[in-house]
Amino acid sequence: MSERLRTAQIIRAAELYYRQQLSQQQVAKTLGCSHSTVSRLLSEARETGLVEIKIHRAIETVPDLASRIRSAFKLREAIVVPNAGVEEANLKAVGAAAADLLLSIMSDSRSIGVTWGKTLYHMVNALEDLPLNDVEVVQMTGALGGKGDPDVDGPKLAIRLAERFSGTCCLVPAPAIVKDITVRDTLMRETAVEHALNRAANVDIMIQGIGALSGELSSLERAGYILQSDEKGLKAKGAVGHIAARMINAEGEELEEFAQQVISVPLASMRKAKWSIGISADPAKVPTLLAALRGEYLNTVVVDEESANKMLELREVVAA
Secondary structure: OOHHHHHHHHHHHHHHHHHOOOOHHHHHHHHOOOHHHHHHHHHHHHHOOOOOOOOOOOOOOOHHHHHHHHHHOOOOEEEEEOOOOOHHHHHHHHHHHHHHHHHHHOOOOOEEEEOOOHHHHHHHHHOOOOOOOOOEEEEOEOEOOOOOOHHHOHHHHHHHHHHHOOOEEEOOOOEOEOOOHHHHHHHHHOHHHHHHHHHHOOOOEEEEEOEEOOHHHOHHHHOOOOOHHHHHHHHHOOEEEEEOOEEEEOOOOEOHHHHOOEOEOOHHHHHOOOEEEEEEOOHHHHHHHHHHHHOOOOOEEEEEHHHHHHHHHHHHHHHO
8 A cells, every 4th residue: 555545644644533523433334445455554654753642731741751761660650740940830730730630530438648848839829629429538647847847747648638528538637757756655545646547548549749858848848857967877778768758768668766756647658559659859869769669659749850750760770
């Protein structure tokens, strides 16, 4: 068959399917060919650029890069947003993209676990009220408290997120980090704390920010839970950052000594959630994000473009 004839067939099939909105079976009948032939013609139309599919959405994304991230790290989903050039704008863009993702997977009787952070704050801000039935939002860790900003802390975010869906909220009435191990163990046995963390460990959707060990980038440092001297000691033991207040090394293994101070869901619970979503708008947090992926604590990421490129770059360096 000549190329010109083949192209004419592709265009005709595409016009019938996309413009006249016939089913593939109807297109096959019209063209006098098989259903499988129509499927191949439509695939070729997209592959050769004869047909371009555009999805108009409020938040611009970088689908090709997202596809590479999804494939490279074997993720359930990946969303990449273009860099806005300014930190606050990046946070808002990633937060808004995470809000879109959350809306796309929400339904009645869903349970959501959240941590804390600026990106989560912007995600909640980007959501409009969507009343659903039997939605529960649960804190995944104790609160930052201390010097932390209450607007980006877990309790307030969980409450506001529950309000968005007309749902209920279950809070962890304890701090995220306790210096005294005995106090920590006592708090973990408290009925309200134990109940909340058990609920959080079994939610359908987990959404969490990524914590770096780098001064102001660490929410635990901003809250006063760890000092610069602690940061140096943790790095010396292999820590690259934290998720849900738990310190992990480059391979995603938890630092057991620090774990004895943490009031939070266990890392293992993140592996069984239907959706375990990590959101980040800062390339400096990529080492922690990669560690969380190596530990298989996340199956979905929402990141900025620079972070996505750095993820691929560092992965290739490690592979080499």
